[in-house]
Amino acid sequence: MKPSLMDFTQKELIDIIQPKFRVKQIFGWMYHNYASDFEDMKNIPKSLKEELASKYVVNPLKIINKEVSSDGTIKYLLELQDGKTMEAVWLKMKDDIYEDGKLVQEAKYTICVSTQVGCKVGCSFCLTAKGGFTRDLSAGEIVAQVVTLKKDNNHKHNRKINIVYMGMGEPLDNLDNLSQAIKIFQEEEGLAIGGKRQTVSTSGLSSKIDKLGEMDLGVHIAISLHAVDDELRSELIPMNKAHNINSIIEAVKRFPIDTRKRVMFEYLVIKDKNDDLASAKKLVKLLHGIKAKVNLIYFNPYPGTPYDRPSYEDMFAFQEYLVKHGLLCTIRDSKGIDISAACGQLKEKNKK
Ligand code: SAH
Ligand code: SF4
Numbered sequence: 001m002k003p004s005l006m007d008f009t010q011k012e013l014i015d016i017i018q019p020k021f022r023v024k025q026i027f028g029w030m031y032h033n034y035a036s037d038f039e040d041m042k043n044i045p046k047s048l049k050e051e052l053a054s055k056y057v058v059n060p061l062k063i064i065n066k067e068v069s070s071d072g073t074i075k076y077l078l079e080l081q082d083g084k085t086m087e088a089v090w091l092k093m094k095d096d097i098y099e100d101g102k103l104v105q106e107a108k109y110t111i112c113v114s115t116q117v118g119c120k121v122g123c124s125f126c127l128t129a130k131g132g133f134t135r136d137l138s139a140g141e142i143v144a145q146v147v148t149l150k151k152d153n154n155h156k157h158n159r160k161i162n163i164v165y166m167g168m169g170e171p172l173d174n175l176d177n178l179s180q181a182i183k184i185f186q187e188e189e190g191l192a193i194g195g196k197r198q199t200v201s202t203s204g205l206s207s208k209i210d211k212l213g214e215m216d217l218g219v220h221i222a223i224s225l226h227a228v229d230d231e232l233r234s235e236l237i238p239m240n241k242a243h244n245i246n247s248i249i250e251a252v253k254r255f256p257i258d259t260r261k262r263v264m265f266e267y268l269v270i271k272d273k274n275d276d277l278a279s280a281k282k283l284v285k286l287l288h289g290i291k292a293k294v295n296l297i298y299f300n301p302y303p304g305t306p307y308d309r310p311s312y313e314d315m316f317a318f319q320e321y322l323v324k325h326g327l328l329c330t331i332r333d334s335k336g337i338d339i340s341a342a343c344g345q346l347k348e349k350n351k352k
Contacts, residue, residue, distance in 0.1 A: 001081045004060040004140030005030060005052070006147070007180070010187050022048065024189060030058060031190040034151035057081065061144045063152065076149060080141060084134055086114040086168050088145040090153060093162075109155065110162040113145045115178055116169025121203050123237050125226075125268060127302050128168045137169070139180035146191065163193060166201040166222070172208035182217050195219045196258065201266065206243045209251040221255060222264035222295070223248060227274055228282035236268075245286070252290060262293040262328065269315055270299045271308035280321040287327060294322055294329040 005013065005026065013023045025043060029035040036059040038049040064085065065077035072092030079085050089112040097105040117134035119126070146163060155161065163185065165171040171178045178200070185193040195218025202209065203224045212221070225245075227233035234240040252263055265287065269275050283294070296319055299309050315331060322329040 002055060002057045002060075004057050004138070004144065006059065006140035006143040006184065007138055008140075009180075009183055010189060017048070017052070027187070027189050031147065031187075032157040034147055034157075035059075036151075059144050059147060060138075060141055061148050063148065066152075074149075074153070076152075078145065078148065080117070080137075084117045086117050086137070088113050088149055088167055090149045106159065108160075108162075109153075110164055111146050111149050112164050112166045113142055114167030114169050115142060115165055115171040115174050119169045120173060121170045121237060121239050123203065125236060125270065125299060125305065125307055136174040136177055139177045139184060142177065142181035143184050143191075146185065146193075157191065160197065161191075161193060163198045164201060164222075165199065170203055170205065171200050172202045172205040172212065175208055175211060179212070179215055179217065182219055186217075196261070199264065203237050203239060204243050204248040205239070206247040206251040209248070209255060213251075213255040216256060218258070220257075220261060220264065221252070222266055223252060224266045224268070225283075226266070226268045228279050228286055232274060236270075249286065249290070257291065262291045265292055265294050266297055267294055268297045268299055269310045269318065271310045271314070273307065275310040275314045275318060277317065277321055280318050284322060284325045284327060292327065294327055296329065296331045298332070 008016070010023060010027055013026070014020050017023050017026065022044065026041065029041045029044070033040070035041055038044070038053045038058060040058075041049060060081050062079045063076055064079045067075045069075075074090040076088050076090070077085055078088060091110045091112060092107060093110050094105070094108040096103055096107045114137060116136050118131050119128050120133040122129045145167075146161070149155075150157070150161065165178065182195070182198055182200075185191050185198060186195065199220040199222050200212065201222040201224060209221065212219070224237070225233075225248075226236050228245070230240060230244050233245060255263070257263060267274070267283070287294070296315060298315065299307050301307065301309055319329050319331055
């Protein structure tokens with residue numbers, strides 16, 4: 001497997017490619033024109049392209065399946081150079097807005113990326129966990145997901161996009177490659193996606209939350225909390241035994257957060273497990289003193305799971321309780337509900 005040119009920052013590429021101005025051109029080909037191959041790079045000398053092609057690839061990903069939902073969500077199954085597969089999702093957050101026939105606001109999109117093939121954390125409700133852990137993704141394999149999806153949707157390089165690290169895998173369990181990818185996304189002459197447009201979702205590796213904070217990359221964090229007491233949380237997320245709720249809350253309090261922003265707490269709501277108002281009450285207490293926003297997620301069932309989707313009424317009552325007690329709270333609309341929406345489902349379907 002060859003490394004990808006997308007594994008490197010612009011500065012690092014200058015050590016590999018001379019003269020320096022070629023790096024700028026190649027960066028443009030990769031991130032503005034979405035060139036997948038060296039052949040696509042028109043103004044680069046053949047000799048340089050051949051030399052680079054003997055050691056590197058450009059885009060290491062191939063689209064092997066795609067499911068399009070009626071709401072504009074597109075779920076991609078992507079193949080890596082070693083034949084392994086993982087998923088990335090294109091989410092339409094807002095439609096184009098027209099006034100008097102004129103476009104006044106362009107549609108907004110978010111790309112959900114994977115950071116690993118499989119996952120070590122082993123959450124009992126998560127389909128990705130069922131297949132175990134295969135390997136970390138390289139920085140280039142993370143970056144290439146965004147390039148591939150933008151290209152497939154004809155999304156111009158200078159149009160804004162948000163990234164959420166909520167696909168397969170636990171991002172903080174692959175912190176070196178994650179932080180490298182965050183930096184490459186931020187490159188001004190590349191995709192120019194700033195830290196505040198990137199949200200790292202974690203199941204709560206508290207020591208790594210601190211490490212990410214120390215790197216000061218300006219990214220947001222989202223905590224997959226899902227439970228308010230350690231007993232249930234350890235049942236759902238086995239790693240909670242080593243990184244309990246309290247240690248996560250403390251790490252969040254230390255995390256450098258833009259004063260205008262909030263830390264997102266994701267709460268997966270499972271019928272008769274954590275959908276009662278006593279849990280809502282505990283959640284309010286737990287988040288006291290933190291500038292938090294809660295995102296309630298309907299559990300998305302799949303064959304073989306012991307858990308059920310909560311009722312609309314219980315979900316709404318839970319939200320109402322939080323809002324009444326001063327917490328900002330949204331219910332995640334189940335985008336792509338008619339396709340394989342929950343993480344890991346498209347990959348599962350394509351198993352032969
Ligand atoms: N490993 C990280 C990021 C990837 S998981 C984390 O756990 O935060 C992305 C999100 O998908 C998590 O919030 C997780 O709770 C959610 N998820 C996993 N399985 C789900 C299911 N069956 N239904 C709904 N959401 C699910
Ligand atoms: Fe891993 Fe996140 Fe799935 Fe848990 S929910 S198994 S941490 S991908």
